[in-house]
Amino acid sequence: MTQFQYDIPSIIKGYAQGYFLMADEMGGNLGWYSSQERALIPLDDRFRYPKSLQRILNQDRFTVAINRDFQAVVNGCANRDKTWISTDLKEIYWELYLTGWAHSFETWQGNQLAGGILGLAIGGAFIGESMFYQIPEGSKVAMVRLVEHLRSRGFLLFDAQMTNPHLERFGSYIIGNRAYKRLLNQAVERSCVFV
Template sequence: MKYHIPGIIEGYSQGYFLMADDEDSDLQWYSSDKHALIPLDDRFRYPTSLRRVINQDRFTVRINGDFRAVVAGCADRDTTWISRELQEIYWELCQAGWAYSFETWQGNELAGGILGIAVGAAFIGESMFFHIPEGSKVAMVQLVNHLRQQNFRLFDAQMTNPHLERFGAYTIDTERYQNLLQVAIAQKCQFNPKII
């Protein structure tokens, strides 16, 4: 593997992220003029219908219950930027305590999940998926609750879309993002998967 964990974490700490053009192409570092954030304050929102689903306790939450399955679920689409090489890099980062899968389960079936990297008090969301309707949405709400409980300062979604905007996602420019990122990664914070 030509990418090494310290160098990867350094790249993310500077606001870059790894992507491939497709499943078999080489990885490259990318950045963006606009960065999407999920708010960790009262700007975070979600529909009343989703609140009802959460209150019904249809899903249970696990962290790293099946990390590889979450990565595979995130990569399973017509065109994917999560190449085979990147899947292995995520697994290495997980084993080293940097990458996490935040999962919802319905019984013994993986319903959905969010893949991300935690550096200091910053959580960098890489991708999300679902097998069961509402699975990834419930994961998003519960992940925000978890990040709040662990005193995270930044939830970076990298790029926004209409789905994330329904949760209050917003974009900021690179200068402001860098300021927020550097403050967040300088703080000691643990994702703490054992509290779920």
């Protein structure tokens, strides 16, 4: 898609209309994309997680922080053999963070970043861009605590963009593009505050 540019207002407009930014894995060229299906993380009672994770949550092994080390989360999400988070996209995320749109939801073990989720908050929509972990269970705990946080703030939508077996363990489900855009339109009209 080329109808949106890469200034902050255009980026927010693009995401609010159901598009997302990605860089191709070959040359790192940035582009706008859309999908006929989207994966959502439920914010209602369909959200679930493994019983083994409940034991870890009960042990309070991790502390949670928002935007404590945004750049470290972006770098952690990008640090893989094949990544769609190019240098240009890292810079865009940083600008979105500075203007209050992008956030990192983090788990920490002492002074070590354990894991985190990177996303954009637009009204009552949280659009998850990526997640990573450095300590086992770090990103899973972040997922549970993020869902709790979004519920407490009145968010309507948690968009995971694409699903995988890991997200399916949390109850992720697929929704068609038309239904997604209806839900997204409702969500972005809400006055929710992420931080």
